[in-house]
Amino acid sequence: MDAFITLIVSFAIPTAIVAAIFVALLFYVLPREVRTIFKRELKSYFTSPIAYVLFVVFLGISNALSFFFTGVLEGGEADLFLPYFQYLPWYLILIAPAVGMRLWSEEQRLGTLELMLTMPLAPWHAILGKYLAAAVVLFTMLVLSFPIVWTVNFLGEPDNGVLMAGFVATYFVALCFLAVTSVISAITRSQLVALLVSVAICLILWLGGLPHLSEMLMNLKGGWLVAWPVLKLVNMVGVMPHFTELAKGVLGLRDIVFFVSFIAFCLFATSVAIRLKRA
Amino acid sequence: MIEVENLHKHFGSKVAVDGVSFTVKKGEVLGFLGPNGAGKSTTMRMVTGYLPATQGRVRIGGADIEENEIEAKSKIGYLPEAAPLYSDMTVEAFLRFAAEMRRVPASEIQAAVDKAIETTFLEPVRHQSVDTLSKGYRHRTCFAQSIIHDPEVLILDEPTDGLDPNQKHEIRQLIRRMGETKAILFSTHILEEVEASCTRAIIIDRGKVVADGTPEELKARATNAGTVLLRATGLAGSGIKAELEKLSESSKVEVVESGDDGITARIAPAKGKADKLSAAVYGVCKEKNLTVHELKVEEGRLDLLFRELTKKDADK
Numbered sequence: 207m208d209a210f211i212t213l214i215v216s217f218a219i220p221t222a223i224v225a226a227i228f229v230a231l232l233f234y235v236l237p238r239e240v241r242t243i244f245k246r247e248l249k250s251y252f253t254s255p256i257a258y259v260l261f262v263v264f265l266g267i268s269n270a271l272s273f274f275f276t277g278v279l280e281g282g283e284a285d286l287f288l289p290y291f292q293y294l295p296w297y298l299i300l301i302a303p304a305v306g307m308r309l310w311s312e313e314q315r316l317g318t319l320e321l322m323l324t325m326p327l328a329p330w331h332a333i334l335g336k337y338l339a340a341a342v343v344l345f346t347m348l349v350l351s352f353p354i355v356w357t358v359n360f361l362g363e364p365d366n367g368v369l370m371a372g373f374v375a376t377y378f379v380a381l382c383f384l385a386v387t388s389v390i391s392a393i394t395r396s397q398l399v400a401l402l403v404s405v406a407i408c409l410i411l412w413l414g415g416l417p418h419l420s421e422m423l424m425n426l427k428g429g430w431l432v433a434w435p436v437l438k439l440v441n442m443v444g445v446m447p448h449f450t451e452l453a454k455g456v457l458g459l460r461d462i463v464f465f466v467s468f469i470a471f472c473l474f475a476t477s478v479a480i481r482l483k484r485a
Numbered sequence: 486m487i488e489v490e491n492l493h494k495h496f497g498s499k500v501a502v503d504g505v506s507f508t509v510k511k512g513e514v515l516g517f518l519g520p521n522g523a524g525k526s527t528t529m530r531m532v533t534g535y536l537p538a539t540q541g542r543v544r545i546g547g548a549d550i551e552e553n554e555i556e557a558k559s560k561i562g563y564l565p566e567a568a569p570l571y572s573d574m575t576v577e578a579f580l581r582f583a584a585e586m587r588r589v590p591a592s593e594i595q596a597a598v599d600k601a602i603e604t605t606f607l608e609p610v611r612h613q614s615v616d617t618l619s620k621g622y623r624h625r626t627c628f629a630q631s632i633i634h635d636p637e638v639l640i641l642d643e644p645t646d647g648l649d650p651n652q653k654h655e656i657r658q659l660i661r662r663m664g665e666t667k668a669i670l671f672s673t674h675i676l677e678e679v680e681a682s683c684t685r686a687i688i689i690d691r692g693k694v695v696a697d698g699t700p701e702e703l704k705a706r707a708t709n710a711g712t713v714l715l716r717a718t719g720l721a722g723s724g725i726k727a728e729l730e731k732l733s734e735s736s737k738v739e740v741v742e743s744g745d746d747g748i749t750a751r752i753a754p755a756k757g758k759a760d761k762l763s764a765a766v767y768g769v770c771k772e773k774n775l776t777v778h779e780l781k782v783e784e785g786r787l788d789l790l791f792r793e794l795t796k797k798d799a800d801k
Contacts, residue, residue: 242585251572317569321630325586326531326559484536 214361220374221349228342236334247309251343256308264301264347268294269354290354291372291453295379295412295446303404304378305343306387307397310480314395323484329477337388337473345381348373354371368370368455373453380442381481383408384443385472392479415444440449444470486511486668487532490721494692501527502543503692508600509685511637514664516700518685520795522693525672526566532670533563544712545638548627559588562636566643566672568627569573570772572616576607576626579615580633587634598624603628606652620647628656639663641671645678674785684779690795703790706801712757713766718747719775726750728773734765735761736759747775751783 232241251257271293313319322332358364387404394400445468448461487509495501502524509515519525532543534550534557543550548557549565571579580601584594601610605625610618616624624647631639644660645653660669673679679686680700688696688703696703704710717725722743725745729738735752743750752760763782770777 219745238588242582244573246571252570253573279763299635316572317565317567318571319528320535320565321563321569321627322586324535324558324561324565325553325583326588327586328555366504 213356215446216370217352217355220370221364224345224377228338232338237327237331239331240335240338243327243332245338246340247336248342251339257343257346260301260304260343261347261350262296265351268351277289279481287434291376294372294376295449298376298380298383299408300405300414301347302344302383303387303390303401303408306340306384307391307400307404307413309340309388310392310476311395311397311400312391314483315397319480319483323480330473333388333473333476333480337384340384340388341381344384345377348380351474358471365455370406370454371457374447376459378452378462379449381443382411382468382472385476386411386467389472389475389479390478392483398477410440411443411445412485413444413446414440415448486546487515487640487670488542488544489528489532490542492528492531492533492543493539494524494536496709500773501693502531504743505689505692505694506541507637507687507697508557509670510667512665513666514669514671517670517683517688517689518647518674518676518679519641519672519689520674523689523795525689526642527641528689529672530565530668533561533640534558538640542712560637562587562631562634562639564628564631564639564641566646568624568686570615570623570627573614575612575614576618576622577602577611579626579630583630587636589634594714597633597635598721601633603698604632605629606633606655606746609623613636621649624648625652625656629697639667639669639671641669643671643673644671644748645675645691653678676791681789688791688794689758695794696790698723700787702789704785707785707795709753709783709789710763710781711754713754713763714750714754714779715753715770715777715782716747717770717775717777718751720773721745723747725769725773725775727774728769730764732765732769734762749779 215385224471232244268290282286310319312323355366355369356371359366383404386407387400390396390404390407391400445465448464451461488547489507489589492502492505493500503530505524507515517525517529517574527536529536531541532545532550534543534554537745545556545557546560546562550557554714561628571582576597579599581594584597585591589597602611605628607622607625607629610622610626615623618626623637624644624722624801628641631641639660641660645656648656657678663669664684670684675684685699686703687694687699696706698706715729722740722745725739726738726749728745729735729750734755736755737753739751739753740748741751752762752766763780767777767780769775770780
């Protein structure tokens with residue numbers, strides 16, 4: 207029973223908080239237009255098979271891989287962080303762009319962009335409404351991976367606070383990848399191109415933060431004159447270190463600011479991409 | 486309501502719209518004519534604020550489409566050329582979405598949707614998914630979207646495209662009826678449409694306005710305007726032709742049919758004498774004691790004017 211209560215405290219409450227943030231944003235903070243776009247977009251995720259397929263793929267891969275290949279079952283302590291969360295961002299490199307690829311490219315393919323942009327709303331209403339809908343899809347996906355937490359709690363006595371931090375960190379990474387996809391899908395009308403390019407960029411973003419790369423950069427300064435600034439930039443925006451910090455359970459302001467500003471920048475870039483598309 | 490001033494649009498080095506100006510007042514239906522690629526759609530996209538203009542201004546009910554974007558856009562209903570729709574929605578859900586986006590108050594949405602469905606004859610497909618609709622229904626669904634908020638300004642890019650003759654007729658009448666209380670700008674390349682529903686028309690060719698006036702004024706500009714068609718007997722055709730050519734009011738006599746005992750001919754008026762030609766022709770007939778079977782003043786034809794204005798330069 208005690209374990210049950212801890213579970214509720216450490217998961218249901220944070221989940222409810224995130225859900226409440228969404229509701230508050232949509233119903234009290236943001237204008238009606240954002241809500242209308244959000245509703246349409248979310249409905250369209252769940253009336254088509256996309257969301258369900260992605261859920262199954264994500265949950266299947268993440269659970270199967272963590273159990274079969276990373277040895278949670280044998281690792282007596284049931285410390286979920288390393289085996290489970292370390293791999294989640296890797297799946298998200300594929301899953302987040304798959305959720306976001308249709309955001310703007312579908313709009314361009316159908317020609318409805320013309321309709322939307324001649325309606326009385328600011329482009330950021332549409333950008334935000336769509337982004338939030340996709341963010342809710344990713345959130346639902348993470349919430350659905352709850353059984354793994356239950357399993358681990360059944361098997362041992364993990365630190366649920368750290369588990370929760372793992373989920374928060376993972377969600378931030380997912381939101382970053384989604385924001386990147388939003389920009390790319392505004393550039394192309396092909397969902398496939400949007401998916402492939404976004405996956406590539408997310409991969410670079412993720413790998414760019416590898417600790418090895420930072421070390422390499424220290425030693426490379428002299429040569430590689432052309433590549434160095436590029437590598438340095440990639441290294442600076444690499445999301446991995448921020449993920450690792452957050453996932454450890456250190457709720458650092460620095461990392462949260464990084465994630466939030468990264469997302470804000472991408473959404474701004476989306477609006478620029480849409481404007482360029484029209485000119 | 487719609488004021489367009491010196492509008493330009495360049496795509497790279499290509500000039501799509503080159504200094505177009507016009508106004509549409511409340512109660513006016515302006516037909517926008519031109520061959521494909523003349524810049525009709527580009528102009529409409531700038532008027533609706535979808536494309537930014539390279540140069541020039543657009544004001545909708547006094548609000549500038551770029552500086553005061555949201556206010557201007559809220560006055561417009563727009564049917565884009567391709568009639569785009571969200572394919573994963575039903576007709577009703579789509580219209581509901583459009584009504585919400587167009588700021589119809591929540592309590593009036595149902596009534597607005599019902600009215601738009603009734604006006605555009607969409608009742609049979611109301612609950613059908615958009616991607617199963619035929620072209621005509623798709624077009625009308627998008628049309629319904631444009632009138633759902635009862636806008637002051639309607640901009641319709643080829644509103645009758647893809648409709649069957651009955652539906653075309655209905656939509657034309659609808660445009661005419663709505664034109665009494667709104668400012669409507671619609672593009673078409675069907676000329677009879679202009680006569681059926683416009684109070685004024687503009688012909689545009691390669692980005693420039695080449696003619697602007699009421700359908701009657703435009704027709705009067707056509708080369709065939711004022712031509713008199715005569716079928717008369719009582720004298721050899723060649724004789725009648727010679728008499729007609731002598732008239733100072735005629736510039737050219739085109740023989741349609743000529744025989745020993747009569748003629749059918751088309752007599753083109755001399756410049757500035759179109760209104761006197763028929764009387765002069767009748768005078769000749771009376772003087773020569775001819776039997777007149779037919780004497781008709783032809784109305785100018787829009788299609789001729791259209792071809793004259795838009796073809797000339799293409800041949801250069």
